[in-house]
Amino acid sequence: MQKFTELNYICPDYEKEKASLLKSKEDMAAASSYEEIRDLWLSRKNTDQYLDMLTDLAYIRFLTDTSDSFYNNAVHIDSIEEPRIRLLRKECDDMLLDSPYIEEIRAEFGDKIIQDMRIKRSLFGEKAVPLLLEENRLSIKYNKLVSSGKSKEAMSDELEDIFHNMIHVRTNLAHSLGFDNYIEMAYRIQGRIDYGKEEISSFRRQILDNITPACDEFEKGRPEDDSVPIGAVGDIVRSVKSIFHEISQETGDYIDFIYDHELFxxxxxxxxxxxxxxxxxxHYKVPFIISDLxxxxxxxxxxxxxxxxxxxxxxxxxxxxxxEYxxxxxxxxxxxxxxxxxxxxxxxxLIVGEHQNTFRQNHLYEALRYLPYRCAIDEFEHQVYENIALTKSQRCQLWREIEQKYMPWHAGNHHESVKRGTSWLRQPHLFNAPFSYIDYNFALMSVFEFYGRSENNYRETCKDYIAFCSKGGSTNYLNLLAAGKLSNPFSDGAVANICAPILNELFS
Ligand SMILES: [Zn+2]
Known part of the structure; x- marks a missing residue:
């Protein structure tokens, strides 16, 4: 492939795209063998991926230069067209799901894709389109507001309004699709097939019992700002390349590809x-990284x-x-x-020179200290979507209570947003990716396990990690954990077991 800057963007012709989706749907309905319907479906996917690549390209170019009106407009048009396109794609998948060849699909591609298509089907319908458009509109409004350069305080009323409207739109959306509330729908969006509310609530309890007290102790003697200065962007970029070469052959080859193609x-x-x-x-099977060094x-x-x-x-x-995998x-x-x-x-x-030990301790502690906060956000989210009638000030009161339960050290914080119970407004996931924030906590449990293993046998752990990455999303959460020889974080005592060596390293 070419370098990123040389990739050509062609404005999608959405009308043509929709017509082509309709044609695929008809062809799939008329297919008379497994091979025929499978090839139609796969070639449909290829076309869709090309369109998705164009969307992503426009989005990247917009993010890296928000003053560019051409890409700004491209992103805007896409957000309007997307729900229609998504509906037609789902209808193509429905052709396959309802065909007599579904078992052949399962045999060739695994169970997960069928599950995914069934989930998508339950999350979408003609009636949902106007509500999804409204949700997109609120999301764009949110993104514009937070990148407007206004201070957090100046935005807080507007943010509260946007969130208030989002709760109502999402609840209506869930009702229109036959769910009792938005929580059920969000769990489906998150692909939570093999665990549910009970497991998550028990996980939050484990964090509250094991991690909150440890962090509370540590917060008392914590220095204010401990980030280490590390020098110019060019130096960081070079050091990161060396690190990827040190980790493994595979990560080394990957970083060369990324740098050679300027994919960052x-x-x-x-x-x-x-x-x-x-x-x-x-379409190119490559990532593009945006950072702010x-x-x-x-x-x-x-x-x-x-x-x-x-x-x-x-x-x-x-x-x-x-x-999809x-x-x-x-x-x-x-x-x-x-x-x-x-x-x-x-x-x-290579990055922080002689500060490496302090730096490592800080990094490890930062990882740990967010565990209670993410549980607080998750509990708050459950409660606001369970009680959609809460007023804006009741919501802030609720946040204050939950915040102090999980992070008692915040009680002495005199920051205005903590006193008013509005610090949750800073959490973008509440607006853009509801009910996903606690997933970072589940992930961290596996990360701590990989870390512990790497301390004992670095090369072996790297191999396991790469094998785990190659599985992608080809099966459900708990199956993937098992494939990576990782514990189920929801089982009794899991959090205490996994975190014991971390607490030991930090506090001994
Ligand atoms: Zn990430």
Missing amino acids: DVEPRLNKRPFYCCCMLP KGKGNDALMFIHELGHGFAFYTAARSQKLF HRSTVSINEVHSRTMEFLSYPYLE
């Missing part, structure tokens, strides 16, 4: 969104984190036939990215 943008610039993400270009040690690890997502996608895309849910994808951070530990000297 890490320098802060005016009009570039100051955030970190790993976008995927499905400002010269602090954590920036470098966040760059490594996004590269870790990219590595998993790149690896799975070369081992799994279906695009190239990524998984957050609970797995975050294992890929965060484990890469921990696999960098032996080479941190």
Whole structure:
């Protein structure tokens, strides 16, 4: 493939795209053999992936230069067309699901794709389209607001309004599809097939019992700002390359590919969104990394984190036939990215020099300290969608109570947002990816396990990690954990067992 800057963007012709989807649907309905319907379905997927790649390309170019009106417009048009396109794609999948060849599909591609198609079907219908458009509209409004440069305080009323409207739109959406509430629907969106509310609630309880007291103790003596300065962007980019070469042959080959094709943008610039993400270009089976390197040690690890997502996608895309299997849910994808951070530990000297030990301790503690916060967000989310009649001020009161339960050390914090109970407004997942935030906690349990194993046998752990990445999202959460020889974080005592060595390393 060419370098990223040389990739050509062609404005999609959405009318033509919709007509072609309708044609595929008719052809699939008329198919008279397994091979025929399978080939139609696969070739449909190829076309869809090309369109998705164009969408992602426009999105990346918009994120890296939000003043570019051409790509701004392309992203806007796509958000309007997307629900219709999604509906037609689902209808094509329905042709396959309802065909007499479904068992052949299962035999060739596994059970997961059928499950995914059934989930998609339950999440979508003609009646849902206007509500999805409304949800997209609120999401765009949110994204515009948070990147407007306004202060958190100045935005807080508007954010509360957007969230309030989102709760109502999402609840109506869930009702229109026959769910009792949005929570049920969100669990489906998250692909939570093999665990549910009970498991998650028991997990939150385990964090509250085991991690909250440890963090509470530690927070009392914690220094304010402990990020280590690490120098110029060019140096970081070079050091990160060396680290990937140290970790394994596979990560070394991957980083060479990424750098040679310029599949990253890490320098802060005016009009570039100051955030970190790993976008995927499905048609080329490559990632594109956006970072914002400002010269602090954590920036470098966040760059490594996004590269870790990219590595998993790149690896799975070369081992799994279906695009749907190239990524998984957050609970797995975050294992890929965060484990890469921990696999960098032996080479941190390249980034932070003599500060490596302090830096490593801080990084490890940062990982631990977010566990209670994410549980608080998750509990809050459950309660607001269970009680949609709460007023905006009742919601803030609720957050204050939950926040102090999971993070008692916040009680002494006199920041305005903590006193008013509005600090949850800073959490983008509540707006853009509901009910997914706690998945980062589940993932962290597996990351801690990989980390512990790497301390004992680094090379063997890297091999296991790469094998785990190559599985992508080809099966359910608990099956993937088993394949990676990782524990089920929901089982009794799991959190205490997994975190014991971490607590020991930090507090002994
Ligand atoms: Zn991530």
